[in-house]
Amino acid sequence: MDMNYTAEELAFRDEVRKFLDEKLPEDIAAKVKSFKKLSKEDHQRWQKILVEKGWYATHWPEEYGGVKWTPVQKHIWDEESCRYGVPRSIPFGVNMVAPVIIKFGNEEQKQKYLPRILSGEDWWCQGYSEPGAGSDLASLKTRAVREGDHYIVNGQKTWTTLGQYANMIFCLVRTNTEVKKQEGISFLLIDMNTPGITVRPIITLDGEHEVNEVFFEDVRVPVENLVGEEDKGWTYAKYLLTYERTGLAGIGMSKAALSHLKQLASRRLKNGKPLLEDPSFSQRIAKVEIDLTAAAISNLRIIASVEGGGVPGAESSMLKVKGTEIRQAINDLARRAIGPYALPFVEEELYLDYDGEFLSDKDAAPLSAQYFNNRKLSIFGGSNEIQKNIVSKMILGL
Amino acid sequence: MDFRLNEEQQMLQDTVARLVRGEYSFEKRLEFSETELGFSADFWKQLSELGLTAVPFSEELGGFGGGGVEVQSVMTELGRGLCIEPYLQSVILGGGLIGQAGSDSQKENWLAGIASGELRAAVGLQEPQSYYDLNNVETRAGKNGDGYTLNGRKAVVIGGHCADLIVVSARTSGDSCDASGLSLFALSPDTAGVERRTYPTIDGAKGCDITLNNVQVGADALLGEEGQAGGVIEYQAGRAIAALCAEAVGVMEVANDLTLDYLKQRKQFGVPIGKFQVLQHRMVDMMSELEQARSMAILAASVADNEQSDERRRVLAAAKNVIGRAGQYISENGIQMHGGIGMTWEYNFAHYAKRLIGINHQLGDDDFHLERYASLLQAS
Numbered sequence A: 001m002d003m004n005y006t007a008e009e010l011a012f013r014d015e016v017r018k019f020l021d022e023k024l025p026e027d028i029a030a031k032v033k034s035f036k037k038l039s040k041e042d043h044q045r046w047q048k049i050l051v052e053k054g055w056y057a058t059h060w061p062e063e064y065g066g067v068k069w070t071p072v073q074k075h076i077w078d079e080e081s082c083r084y085g086v087p088r089s090i091p092f093g094v095n096m097v098a099p100v101i102i103k104f105g106n107e108e109q110k111q112k113y114l115p116r117i118l119s120g121e122d123w124w125c126q127g128y129s130e131p132g133a134g135s136d137l138a139s140l141k142t143r144a145v146r147e148g149d150h151y152i153v154n155g156q157k158t159w160t161t162l163g164q165y166a167n168m169i170f171c172l173v174r175t176n177t178e179v180k181k182q183e184g185i186s187f188l189l190i191d192m193n194t195p196g197i198t199v200r201p202i203i204t205l206d207g208e209h210e211v212n213e214v215f216f217e218d219v220r221v222p223v224e225n226l227v228g229e230e231d232k233g234w235t236y237a238k239y240l241l242t243y244e245r246t247g248l249a250g251i252g253m254s255k256a257a258l259s260h261l262k263q264l265a266s267r268r269l270k271n272g273k274p275l276l277e278d279p280s281f282s283q284r285i286a287k288v289e290i291d292l293t294a295a296a297i298s299n300l301r302i303i304a305s306v307e308g309g310g311v312p313g314a315e316s317s318m319l320k321v322k323g324t325e326i327r328q329a330i331n332d333l334a335r336r337a338i339g340p341y342a343l344p345f346v347e348e349e350l351y352l353d354y355d356g357e358f359l360s361d362k363d364a365a366p367l368s369a370q371y372f373n374n375r376k377l378s379i380f381g382g383s384n385e386i387q388k389n390i391v392s393k394m395i396l397g398l
Numbered sequence B: 001m002d003f004r005l006n007e008e009q010q011m012l013q014d015t016v017a018r019l020v021r022g023e024y025s026f027e028k029r030l031e032f033s034e035t036e037l038g039f040s041a042d043f044w045k046q047l048s049e050l051g052l053t054a055v056p057f058s059e060e061l062g063g064f065g066g067g068g069v070e071v072q073s074v075m076t077e078l079g080r081g082l083c084i085e086p087y088l089q090s091v092i093l094g095g096g097l098i099g100q101a102g103s104d105s106q107k108e109n110w111l112a113g114i115a116s117g118e119l120r121a122a123v124g125l126q127e128p129q130s131y132y133d134l135n136n137v138e139t140r141a142g143k144n145g146d147g148y149t150l151n152g153r154k155a156v157v158i159g160g161h162c163a164d165l166i167v168v169s170a171r172t173s174g175d176s177c178d179a180s181g182l183s184l185f186a187l188s189p190d191t192a193g194v195e196r197r198t199y200p201t202i203d204g205a206k207g208c209d210i211t212l213n214n215v216q217v218g219a220d221a222l223l224g225e226e227g228q229a230g231g232v233i234e235y236q237a238g239r240a241i242a243a244l245c246a247e248a249v250g251v252m253e254v255a256n257d258l259t260l261d262y263l264k265q266r267k268q269f270g271v272p273i274g275k276f277q278v279l280q281h282r283m284v285d286m287m288s289e290l291e292q293a294r295s296m297a298i299l300a301a302s303v304a305d306n307e308q309s310d311e312r313r314r315v316l317a318a319a320k321n322v323i324g325r326a327g328q329y330i331s332e333n334g335i336q337m338h339g340g341i342g343m344t345w346e347y348n349f350a351h352y353a354k355r356l357i358g359i360n361h362q363l364g365d366d367d368f369h370l371e372r373y374a375s376l377l378q379a380s
C-alpha cells in the first residue's frame, strides 16, 4: 500500500502547474471559479492553448495527436485543472465521438474528423436521447432508411447539450425494426447544416439555454457517415457510455466548489460572525467535506485499479451517485449561505465584465441558478436510479 | 376535535380556488411574471373585489375579521396557483404591522386602503448583514426636529418595487443585534433619498433592495412607540410564517399531483415509470412529507393570532422548519422523477419546485428555525 505519488508523477504535477500558471487565461479562470458565464469563444480559446501544448486529446493514441497519459496522470490533470479554474471540457467531440471513431471508424473517417476536432473546426453534440427514449435509450425511434448512397433520417433528438453551437451531431438511429431493439441501432455522423434539420432551444428552469431539441425531416446523410457496421451502433454507444461515466463523479469539481463555498462562508455573516464559524453551518460544511474525502479516495482506488489493468466496473456507478450527491450538497449549502439573497435573480451579475455594484456578495448571483441547474447531475449520464440498477444487477446479482 | 373547515371558511377557500383556476393558468402566470409590475394588476383587483384582500382585517375596516385559518385558506389556494401577487407582503405583513403598531389615524390612513387593495404595502425588515435575524438592524433613524432621518439599507423587499407604501425597521437606539431599540416607519417610496434596485426573483416574483440615504420623515411616519417595535416585528413575522406555510402546502399539493400523474403517464422500458418500486416509495415519502407539512401549517394557523408566548414561538419555528425540509424534499425528488422534463422552464413542475426553495429563503430557512426551536426547547 502506497498512497503517495511517485517521483515521476510529482514531476508531472509540477509540469501541469507550471503550464497552468503560464497559459491559463486569467479571465477564463476567473469566470470558472466564480461560476460566471463562459462563451463559446472562451472554450475555443482555451482549446487552442491545450492543443498547442498537446494536452487536449488525452484519450487518443499519439498518432492522431493524442497524448498517452496514465490514469494517475489524468487524475492529476483533473485535480489541478479544477483547482486552477480550467473550463469543463466540452466532451462531445474529443472524449465521446473521437474514441468511437478511433475504435470503430474507418481510416477515412479518422483522417477526416479527428484533425477537425483538434483544430476546433468541428463542434460536436450528442444525439442519443429522444422524447420517448431517456433511461430506456435503446427504445429510440429516429429512423434512418437506406436509399442508394444515403440514409434518409426522420425523427427527433432532445436534451442536446450545446447543440446551438454545434455543426456536427453523432446520432443513434434505428436502421432495423425487425429485430430486438438493441440490435437495430446504428451510429451516424450528421452535418447539422444538412437541409431538414431544425434546432429548437429548450430553456431550463434556471433560465439558461444549454439544451436543445433537434428535429430531422427527410435528412439525407451519406452512407460513408455510418460508423462501423449497420445495426451495431448499440455496442459502440455502450463503449462510449463507459467513457462518459468515469468522469461523472466530478471529484475535482466538487473540491473546487467546496473551496469556493468555504471562502463564501467566511465572508457571509450570521449574528455578526462569519458563517464559517457558525457551529451548525460549519458542521454542515464539515460533513460534506468528509464525504468528499472518502469519495476522493474511492476515486483513487478505481484509478489505481485501472492503472493496474483493471476495468472500471460497477464501482464507477456507485461513485457517480456519491459524487453527484456531494456536488449537489455543496450547491445546496452555497445557496443557503447567502440567506435571503438566494431569492434575487440578478442576471447582469452572471457576467464577468459586470462592473456595477454587487447586490450582495460578488459571487452570490449564480448560486441559486447553479443549485437548480445541477439537479441535472443526478439525471443525465445515466440517472442515479439507473446507476443503482446497474450496481444491483452487476455486482449484487439481484 | 374537528379539523374540517367550517362552512364560511370552506366557502372562502372555494372562492379563492375558483378564482385561481379561472384566472391563473400556468401560461398566464409566466406572462404576469414578465411584466414590469411583475404580477397581474387585474388579478389583484379581482382579489380585492371579492373581499379577499380584506380577509384578516376587522369589520370596521370593511374586513372579514379573519384569523389564522381564514388566512390559511386563502394562502393555500394562492400557493396552488403559484400566484405572485404581493398578498403576503401587503395584506399580511404590511397590514399586520400597521394594524398592531399604528395609531388610529395611521390605521385610518392606510389600513382601509390595504384592505380594499387600493394601497399596496411592502415591508423591509431584513438587511444585507442580517441573514434571517430581524433584530439584526443597522439602519439608523436619528431624531431630526419632530421627525427622523433614516440611513441604511433594506434587503430583498419582495413587492417593494411597486409598493405605494413601504414599512421599514430602523434602529433608534441600541446595538445592531438588540431586540430593543427598533422602530418601524411607514414611508412612500417617492420620498427623497429612497433608492430601489429592482430584480426578478428565482421563483418568478419581483423585489428590490432599498437604500435609505438621509431620508427625512415626519413623526407621523413612526408606527407605534419609538424603540418598541421588536415585539411587533416578531409577532407579525410569525403570522407571515404561518401564511407562508399555508402557501407552501398549496404548492406541494400541486407538485405532488403533477409528479404522481407523471409517474403514471411516463413510460420507459415498456411500463409506466411508476411501476419501479424505488420511485413508488419516493412518491410515498413525498406524500408523507406533505402530510407532515399540512399538519404543521394547520398548527401554525391555529396559533398565528394567539398572544405571543414561547409556545407560539416554538410552533411557528417548528412549522417553518418542517415546511422547509418537506419543500426541498418534494422539490428535488419531484425534479428527479420527472427526469429532463423536470428541468425545463416550459413545463410547470420546475416553477413549483423553485417556489418551494424560494419559500425556504423567506423569513428563515429550516436551519434557522431548527436553531430557534432548539433555543426554546423545554427541559421536560
Ligand SMILES: Cc1cc2nc3c(=O)[nH]c(=O)nc-3n(C[C@H](O)[C@H](O)[C@H](O)COP(=O)(O)OP(=O)(O)OC[C@H]3O[C@@H](n4cnc5c(N)ncnc54)[C@H](O)[C@@H]3O)c2cc1C
Binding pocket: A125, A126, A127, A128, A129, A131, A133, A134, A135, A136, A158, A159, A160, A161, A162, A211, A376, A379, A380, A381, A382, A383, A384, A385, A386, A389, B266, B268, B269, B273, B276, B278, B279, B336, B337, B338, B339, B340, B341, B343
Ligand atoms: C441538462 C441535461 C443535458 C443533457 N444532455 C444530453 C445530450 O447532450 N445528449 C443526449 O443524448 N442526452 C442528454 N441528456 C438526456 C439525459 O441523458 C436523459 O435526461 C436521461 O437519460 C434521463 O432520461 P429522461 O430525462 O427521459 O428521464 P426518464 O428516463 O423518463 O426518467 C424519469 C425518472 O424515472 C427514473 N427511471 C427510469 N427508468 C427507471 C428504472 N428502470 N428504475 C428506476 N427508475 C427509473 C429515472 O431515474 C428518473 O428519475 C441531458 C439531460 C439533461 C437534463
Ligand SMILES: Cc1cc2nc3c(=O)[nH]c(=O)nc-3n(C[C@H](O)[C@H](O)[C@H](O)COP(=O)(O)OP(=O)(O)OC[C@H]3O[C@@H](n4cnc5c(N)ncnc54)[C@H](O)[C@@H]3O)c2cc1C
Binding pocket: none
Ligand atoms: C419483534 C417482532 C414481533 C413480531 N410479532 C408478530 C406477531 O405478534 N404476530 C405475527 O404474526 N407476526 C409477528 N412478527 C412477524 C412480522 O410480521 C414479520 O417479521 C413481517 O411480516 C416481515 O416478515 P419476515 O420477517 O418474514 O420478512 P420478509 O417478509 O422476508 O421481509 C424481508 C425484507 O424484505 C422486505 N420486503 C418483503 N417484501 C417486499 C416487497 N414486496 N417490496 C419491498 N420490500 C419487501 C421487507 O420489508 C424486509 O425488509 C413479528 C416480527 C418481529 C420482528
